[in-house]
Amino acid sequence: MKKSISFLLLAVVLGVVIMAFTDRSDKSPYGMTVGTPDIKSITSLAFGPDAILLIGDSKGATVFAVDTKDMSKVEKGAAIDLKGIDQKIASLLGTTLENVAIQDMAVNPISKKVYVAVQSADGTPVLLTIEGDKIQPVSLKEVPFSSIALNNAPAEDAKDQRGRPLRVSSISDLAYADGKVMVSGLSNQEFASTFRSMSFPFTNKQDAASLEIYHAAHGKYETASPIKTFTTATISGKKYLIASYTCTPLVLFPLDELKPGTHVKGRTVAEMGSGNQPLDMITMNANGKSYLIMANSSRPVFRVNFKNIEAFQGSLTTPVEENFATEGVPFVNMPITNVLQLDKMDENRMVILQRKSNGSLDLWTTDNAPWYLQ
Amino acid sequence: MIFDRTKEVRLRVVCNLIFFVCLILSSCSEKTSDIKILWTDGKATGISIPRNSIGNISGSPEQSMIVHLVTEQQPVAMMGNYKATDDEIIFEPLIPFTRGMHYAVRVNDKQISTIEIPAAHDLPALITVYPTGDTVPENLLKIYLHFSKPMQEGVSAKYITLLQNQDTVHGAFLDLQPELWNEDRTLLTIWLDPGRIKRDLIPNKRLGTPLLKGNRYSVVVSNRWKDTQGLTLMRSFTKEFFVEDRDSISPDPKRWKLHVPASGSTEGFSLEFNAPLDYSLLMSTMSVVNESGKKIDGRWQLGDEEERMYFTPAQHWPVGHYVLQVETRLEDLAGNNLNRLFDEDISRGRKPSPMGAFVSIDFFVK
Numbered sequence: 029m030k031k032s033i034s035f036l037l038l039a040v041v042l043g044v045v046i047m048a049f050t051d052r053s054d055k056s057p058y059g060m061t062v063g064t065p066d067i068k069s070i071t072s073l074a075f076g077p078d079a080i081l082l083i084g085d086s087k088g089a090t091v092f093a094v095d096t097k098d099m100s101k102v103e104k105g106a107a108i109d110l111k112g113i114d115q116k117i118a119s120l121l122g123t124t125l126e127n128v129a130i131q132d133m134a135v136n137p138i139s140k141k142v143y144v145a146v147q148s149a150d151g152t153p154v155l156l157t158i159e160g161d162k163i164q165p166v167s168l169k170e171v172p173f174s175s176i177a178l179n180n181a182p183a184e185d186a187k188d189q190r191g192r193p194l195r196v197s198s199i200s201d202l203a204y205a206d207g208k209v210m211v212s213g214l215s216n217q218e219f220a221s222t223f224r225s226m227s228f229p230f231t232n233k234q235d236a237a238s239l240e241i242y243h244a245a246h247g248k249y250e251t252a253s254p255i256k257t258f259t260t261a262t263i264s265g266k267k268y269l270i271a272s273y274t275c276t277p278l279v280l281f282p283l284d285e286l287k288p289g290t291h292v293k294g295r296t297v298a299e300m301g302s303g304n305q306p307l308d309m310i311t312m313n314a315n316g317k318s319y320l321i322m323a324n325s326s327r328p329v330f331r332v333n334f335k336n337i338e339a340f341q342g343s344l345t346t347p348v349e350e351n352f353a354t355e356g357v358p359f360v361n362m363p364i365t366n367v368l369q370l371d372k373m374d375e376n377r378m379v380i381l382q383r384k385s386n387g388s389l390d391l392w393t394t395d396n397a398p399w400y401l402q
Numbered sequence: 403m404i405f406d407r408t409k410e411v412r413l414r415v416v417c418n419l420i421f422f423v424c425l426i427l428s429s430c431s432e433k434t435s436d437i438k439i440l441w442t443d444g445k446a447t448g449i450s451i452p453r454n455s456i457g458n459i460s461g462s463p464e465q466s467m468i469v470h471l472v473t474e475q476q477p478v479a480m481m482g483n484y485k486a487t488d489d490e491i492i493f494e495p496l497i498p499f500t501r502g503m504h505y506a507v508r509v510n511d512k513q514i515s516t517i518e519i520p521a522a523h524d525l526p527a528l529i530t531v532y533p534t535g536d537t538v539p540e541n542l543l544k545i546y547l548h549f550s551k552p553m554q555e556g557v558s559a560k561y562i563t564l565l566q567n568q569d570t571v572h573g574a575f576l577d578l579q580p581e582l583w584n585e586d587r588t589l590l591t592i593w594l595d596p597g598r599i600k601r602d603l604i605p606n607k608r609l610g611t612p613l614l615k616g617n618r619y620s621v622v623v624s625n626r627w628k629d630t631q632g633l634t635l636m637r638s639f640t641k642e643f644f645v646e647d648r649d650s651i652s653p654d655p656k657r658w659k660l661h662v663p664a665s666g667s668t669e670g671f672s673l674e675f676n677a678p679l680d681y682s683l684l685m686s687t688m689s690v691v692n693e694s695g696k697k698i699d700g701r702w703q704l705g706d707e708e709e710r711m712y713f714t715p716a717q718h719w720p721v722g723h724y725v726l727q728v729e730t731r732l733e734d735l736a737g738n739n740l741n742r743l744f745d746e747d748i749s750r751g752r753k754p755s756p757m758g759a760f761v762s763i764d765f766f767v768k
């Protein structure tokens with residue numbers, strides 16, 4: 029009898045241990061649960077570790093992390109040359125050209141598939157992948173995901189007489205580096221930067237670091253200025269956030285100084301001219317050189333050699349001598365204009381979304397244009 | 403040459419006519435009524451196709467059938483999900499069907515039916531443009547557009563124009579993408595280019611402020627702007643205003659006037675400013691608490707072209723001491739808040755913030 033009780037106990041203990049292990053193996057290493065994320069809009073995309081797609085939802089003021097499970101390793105992604113990509117997407121969605129807008133794109137660094145966020149005119153967000161000339165939908169139903177809300181504002185936002193919320197918190201850019209998800213945001217109430225750096229996997233604690241900028245073009249007046257686009261890079265062995273503001277100065281922030289609750293002053297390394305909006309920014313390492321590549325609203329694509337950023341130790345804190353001039357780190361105007369989005373396909377190639385002079389919106393990889401990075 | 407172009411136009415008209423006659427004929431010859439549109443929140447999120455209208459199909463529906471938009475081009479299968487039951491096949495597209503457009507169902511490459519998604523009818527309107535006053539400072543920072551229905555995003559630059567004496571003023575607004583819409587896409591915030599407003603920045607030195615004092619301007623919003631249902635605005639909207647001096651002074655709560663009601667009434671109090679303040683922040687930065695710090699429920703309303711706020715309590719006012727709390731992030735029309743100016747002159751050294759996060763205004767209901 030005693031023996032059988034001991035066996036029973038042993039069996040129970042073993043069962044509990046096995047169940048515990050089974051339970052653990054079912055859980056995602058990134059603290060995700062399977063379900064359908066309530067994504068209201070897809071305004072920014074970036075890849076985190078292990079093919080996890082980070083989705084910036086401006087309407088919902090939330091960042092979602094979705095496990096795409098798109099882990100088949102590809103060394104060289106298929107070349108893309110899709111002319112009239114917006115027309116192709118509109119047809120696949122059963123509507124006309126004016127009813128679709130490409131919001132952002134990101135290349136999965138493992139599978140080299142291009143993930144594209146599209147918004148239909150009625151506001152429905154759509155996620156697609158592009159591989160060569162294949163366009164496919166990505167289901168966001170019953171997927172492993174986690175999320176983090178960005179609003180630090182009181183839970184109950186101010187509403188107008190009709191009960192509609194008045195505060196808008198839009199996500200202008202999103203990136204992942206070294207276990208951190210970084211988000212830059214704009215608000216409709218204050219013209220200021222809300223820049224957040226959050227640990228991933230997400231925890232309940234947000235390390236909000238607010239950033240200050242000092243424009244080279246004004247030695248006297250200072251204002252806060254929202255980040256439009258950013259990337260991260262290592263310069264002289266130190267990790268930096270490289271950001272660009274709505275009036276295009278290029279600013280460096282040491283990543284290790286972005287501590288919760290502190291005000292960090294950026295070092296302005298270049299004024300890249302006025303009347304222009306930075307649209308997208310990536311880092312490329314090709315042919316033994318490291319470049320910062322930046323797409324602009326009313327200028328060609330800029331290429332900045334990181335060697336020059338390293339060499340430029342100053343900060344443009346005094347007014348520039350001449351108006352209309354560009355100052356600081358030298359940069360190259362690349363012969364590509366009207367680039368709306370760009371991303372790194374692999375070490376030597378970029379994928380570019382460009383409005384051509386004939387009006388066509390084309391998505392193409394720089395297979396036939398290696399000189400862009402030489 | 404002229405003859406050729408006329409011929410070309412005629413040919414196109416004939417082609418279009420043939421296309422639509424074919425479309426109508428094909429619609430008439432097929433049982434369009436058999437297909438049911440499935441609606442969710444006013445959006446056509448699916449169609450139900452009766453089994454008996456498509457005959458026998460083998461395997462899963464997507465292997466032999468497609469749904470596509472009817473155009474002059476080759477049919478392209480729409481992305482979406484098919485669900486098959488014994489009686490019907492339900493197709494749910496990735497995005498809702500577009501109102502006013504025709505769609506066709508093809509089985510084994512043969513068109514079996516078409517359906518029109520009825521256009522919406524209730525036209526959207528632009529209700530208000532803030533600031534509502536007819537005079538603004540030269541350094542006006544933002545305007546708000548309030549629509550009656552959710553609007554299409556990303557296109558504001560196409561439909562909003564700033565005019566001075568009928569001439570378009572270019573580069574006045576910041577073309578931000580994504581645009582600053584509220585969650586239900588009825589409120590859009592537009593910044594006047596801050597690079598041109600901040601003193602001493604290159605755009606400011608080169609182009610000056612977007613608005614120049616002493617001039618009359620109008621903001622025109624085109625009636626070609628569509629809502630999310632594809633309907634255009636009921637009418638164009640024009641707001642005229644006159645530009646006066648630059649505003650370089652923070653709003654001063656000491657100069658505001660509070661008109662306090664009598665006890666026992668549900669009459670509200672009103673707070674009178676000495677200049678118009680920012681619409682969105684006015685509606686977000688004020689609260690009333692009683693002596694024990696409990697928030698008084700009630701309704702806030704704007705008045706006098708954003709120069710006055712009204713608060714109507716949900717309950718009668720008991721006699722007592724109350725505090726009106728105003729967040730110091732409240733701004734005037736030029737982005738100057740209660741603590742600092744939009745572009746601070748740092749050459750004079752940094753001044754400590756005169757107030758904290760809140761300003762408290764005490765009042766007594768007798």
